[in-house]
Amino acid sequence: MIQIDDQIISLEVLREEFICNLSACKGACCIHGDSGAPLEKQEMAIINEEYSNIRPYLRKEGIEAIETQGTSVKDKDGDWVTPLRDGEECAFTVFEKDGTAKCGIELAWQDGATSFRKPISCHLYPIRTKKYPTFEAVNYERWAICSDACTLGKELKVPIYKFLKEPLIRKYGSEWYCVLESAVSKLAKMEQPEQ
Numbered sequence: 001m002i003q004i005d006d007q008i009i010s011l012e013v014l015r016e017e018f019i020c021n022l023s024a025c026k027g028a029c030c031i032h033g034d035s036g037a038p039l040e041k042q043e044m045a046i047i048n049e050e051y052s053n054i055r056p057y058l059r060k061e062g063i064e065a066i067e068t069q070g071t072s073v074k075d076k077d078g079d080w081v082t083p084l085r086d087g088e089e090c091a092f093t094v095f096e097k098d099g100t101a102k103c104g105i106e107l108a109w110q111d112g113a114t115s116f117r118k119p120i121s122c123h124l125y126p127i128r129t130k131k132y133p134t135f136e137a138v139n140y141e142r143w144a145i146c147s148d149a150c151t152l153g154k155e156l157k158v159p160i161y162k163f164l165k166e167p168l169i170r171k172y173g174s175e176w177y178c179v180l181e182s183a184v185s186k187l188a189k190m191e192q193p194e195q
Helices: 010-014 041-057 060-069 104-110 121-124 144-156 165-172 173-189
Strands: 002-004 007-009 093-095 101-103 127-131 136-140
Touching: 002 060, 002 173, 007 010, 010 136, 041 104, 093 104, 121 127, 121 165, 127 165, 165 173
Parallel strands: 007 136
Antiparallel strands: 002 007, 093 101, 127 136
8 A cells, every 4th residue: 555645545556457448338337336426525515506507418217316316315324425216327327329328417517518527436436435534545446347447457558547547636636646656656666676
């Protein structure tokens, strides 16, 4: 593990390789799971405020779920998440003709209808963060539905932290990311066998 500010970053984030392979998985992370996408407190307020801008991008079934449950709900663990449609996919999920799941919030953002891109937990996946009283854990979450992403990452030799550069900067800032890159470089030098 390495520490930057209050974040403790798992070495798996630095060493494991991963590139989302949407053509293979069809956006399965939007569909599977026992609760919606984790939300930060400020994201709950933003999604609620921006809902009227996002709504035109959603499916009728998703709108019904959101307008029944709200734009955020507490899951069985007591965490705030996006609502699900009938206990299945995230209510903000839309589907392309080939069945690929996409985020309705992100589609609205791409069109300039909202300044909010999507929950940071979705943008950072497969990294999951968890706050503790004195630090925040930054870990790699393994999920079988992402096996194609692991395969593609290995083929192209792209570590998770490089694949997720943009969302890591969104969450922690560009200076933090530069420190991370420097730490990775130092770690690699330390691990090189002596000549």
